[in-house]
Amino acid sequence: MASRIISRVVSLPVRSVRKPALNILSAGSRQALAFTSVRSFSITQLRGSQTETSKALATVLTGELEYETEKLESDEIDGIPDPAKNFLESSGFKIVSPPSEDSVSLEGQINGAQVVVRFVPSDIHENYNEDEYDEENIVDENGNVDPMYEQSGQPVVFTKIFITKPNAGTLAVETVVREGKFVVELVSHFDDSSVALSQSAEAENDRRLKYWGPPFNELDPRLVKLMPKYLAEFGIDDELAIFISEFAPFKENKLYIESLEKIRNFVSA
Structure with a gap:
C-alpha cells in the first residue's frame, strides 16, 4: 500500500505542469526529485519518533542489566x-x-x-x-x-x-x-x-x-x-x-x- 501511495504523490507534480515551455526538467527528473522530497520528510519524521523510543528502550535495558548484574557472585x-x-x-x-x-x-x-x-x-x-x-x-x-x-x-x-x-x-x-x-x-x-x-x-x-x-x-x-x-x-x-x-x-x-x-x-x- 505504501508504494502505491508514494506513486500517487510522485505523479501529482507531473500532471500539474500544463505549459511545455516551462518544462525545464524531464518527467523522470521531476519524479525523482518529488520522491526524494517525500522520502526525506518521512525519514526525518521516523528518526524523531525513534529517539524517544530508543531512550525508553535504553532505560529498560539498563534496568534489566542492573538486575542481572546483582545476581553475580561477589567472589568471582x-x-x-x-x-x-x-x-x-x-x-x-x-x-x-x-x-x-x-x-x-x-x-x-x-x-x-x-x-x-x-x-x-x-x-x-x-x-x-x-x-x-x-x-x-x-x-x-x-x-x-x-x-x-x-x-x-x-x-x-x-x-x-x-x-x-x-x-x-x-x-x-x-x-x-x-x-x-x-x-x-x-x-x-x-x-x-x-x-x-x-x-x-x-x-x-x-x-x-x-x-x-x-x-x-x-x-x-x-x-x-x-x-x-x-x-x-x-x-x-x-x-x-x-x-x-x-x-x-x-x-x-x-x-x-x-x-x-x-x-x-x-x-x-
Whole structure:
C-alpha cells in the first residue's frame, strides 16, 4: 500500500505542469526529485519518533542489566567463581573455550588418556515443560516418572564426553548432568579421533551418521551400573557433575549480561 501511495504523490507534480515551455526538467527528473522530497520528510519524521523510543528502550535495558548484574557472585575471580576455580585447580581439567562463546570445553590428561568434556551454557533446563511432555511420555508402564523429567531445583545440562587413548581411538559418551550426577544416555566409539573431537560442520555430520546403539538405560543393568564407575576413573565423577551444574547457569548469566550491555550501548548510540 505504501508504494502505491508514494506513486500517487510522485505523479501529482507531473500532471500539474500544463505549459511545455516551462518544462525545464524531464518527467523522470521531476519524479525523482518529488520522491526524494517525500522520502526525506518521512525519514526525518521516523528518526524523531525513534529517539524517544530508543531512550525508553535504553532505560529498560539498563534496568534489566542492573538486575542481572546483582545476581553475580561477589567472589568471582577472572570470570570464574571461587568454588569453580578451586575445582579446576585440583581436578586436572582446564577451560579451553573462549569466554565469549556459548560453549564450554574442559580438557585434561587423566590416567593416560585425553579427556574432553563439552556443554552449552544456554542449553540448560531447570524443570520439564508440562506443556511439552505429557504423562504418556514421561511415565513408564509401572507408573514411575522418568528421572529426566522429574521436577527439581537443579539444572539439567546435556554434556558430551570424549576419552581418547593412544592408538585406541576415542570413546564418545552423551550424558545428562542432573542433581550432581552423570546419567549416561548413549555410548559409541570412533577409530578416527579427529572425527570424534573436531567441531567442524563436516565432523558433526559424520557423528550424526554414526551408530550410537540403543538408549543406554535399556542395556544390561550390569553395564548401566559399571559404565559410570569406569568414567569416574577418568575424572567424570560427581565433583565434575556438580561443577557443571553450578558453572553452566553462571556462564549463561555472564553471556546474557554481555549481550544486554552491547544491545543497550547500541540503542543509546
